[in-house]
Amino acid sequence: MVITHPRPACGRSLEQVVADCVDAGAPAIQLRDKTADGRALTATAARLRATTKSAGAALIVNDRLDVALAVGADGVHLGPDDLPVSAARAIAPPDFLIGYSTDDPEEARRAAAAGADYLGVGAVFGTRSKPGLANEAIGPDRVRRVRAASRLPCLGIGGITLQNAAEILDTAAGIAVLSSVMSASDPGAVVRSLLRLAGGGRRRP
Template identity: 55%
Template sequence: MRRLSGLYVITEPALRDPIETAHQVLMAGVRLLQLRDKTATTRELVRVGQELRALTRQYGARLIVNDRLDVALAIEADGVHLGQDDLPVLLARRIAGERLLIGVSAETVAEAMEAESAGADYLGVGPMFATSTKPDAGAPVGPERLRAIKQAVHIPVFGIGGITLENAPAVLEAGADGICIVSAIVGAPDPAAAARQFLRLIGSGGE
């Protein structure tokens, strides 16, 4: 399994239709995409997920499902991303086996180390900065916290939350293997153009 890094785009249906988002960012070169929709029914998530799965296969990209291990398994996604209040990593791994990538959200060094020891494949650390796309997000952790987490674990670390072209360099300089973007791409007038700008900055699509 290749190491995860680069640009990781997360869908946000309140900003743009997930299928449209996927078309644009995959065409631009993004190779790591997450289906996130906190309001959709299970059936709707499966329907959209199946379409995204077909698209990501077409482009040779990975598809991760937020929160829902059952949906990830149902649509044969590449992975699932779990928050601190979601299914424990050990249990998710027992159910999914080694086939699925398992990502975990972490705000502290302790949470990051616990996730790694439980078998997580990567970490989403944040919110890096103030963000409007996740109302329940805690206070910004900042690049220095990410640096501390990166030094404490051996799995890939992605910065997430409030990241823009202007502040992304600080996240990368802190040691992030990649960055997760929502509004700066999904909410941009031209998501494909925005994705290409981030890809040039990072130098990787998510491989």
């Protein structure tokens, strides 16, 4: 899963970068923009939905269930401070994907019981994408423990690069990447390299 940044470092528009990523085979894009208001986020999501749909990739919207439903996205990704998973599941269509962020096995179990479809687990190697987490690395073993507790598909996230992605893939989890792709001069090339490591093609999370 490629997680977006509103201003990719390569200097091209977000829409162009997402098109490159899905053309390279990325199975899912998560639209993440903590600064956009609802109107702007909906407009961006609608444009990205057209791109991902034509490529057969999933679009997940971070935090905002209302925006995800409004544009016909494939799912929403929620965190501990967002709408509860159970509330989202109660109003979402049956085939709508609900992701949840946790690195705690017990919380992962509760999220699975509430109706989550997959989990984002991190920060595995630390991350600069979220304040305060640069030095907080949970490590691949925690991903393995969360996956075993929840019995859900898990995506390791946080500081994942071409150099360390195999450590997460060895836990039987997938990967979610932000900086490695969004800060690259050629985002599509990074996606292709990560997919070669994963040995995977296009599939939903």
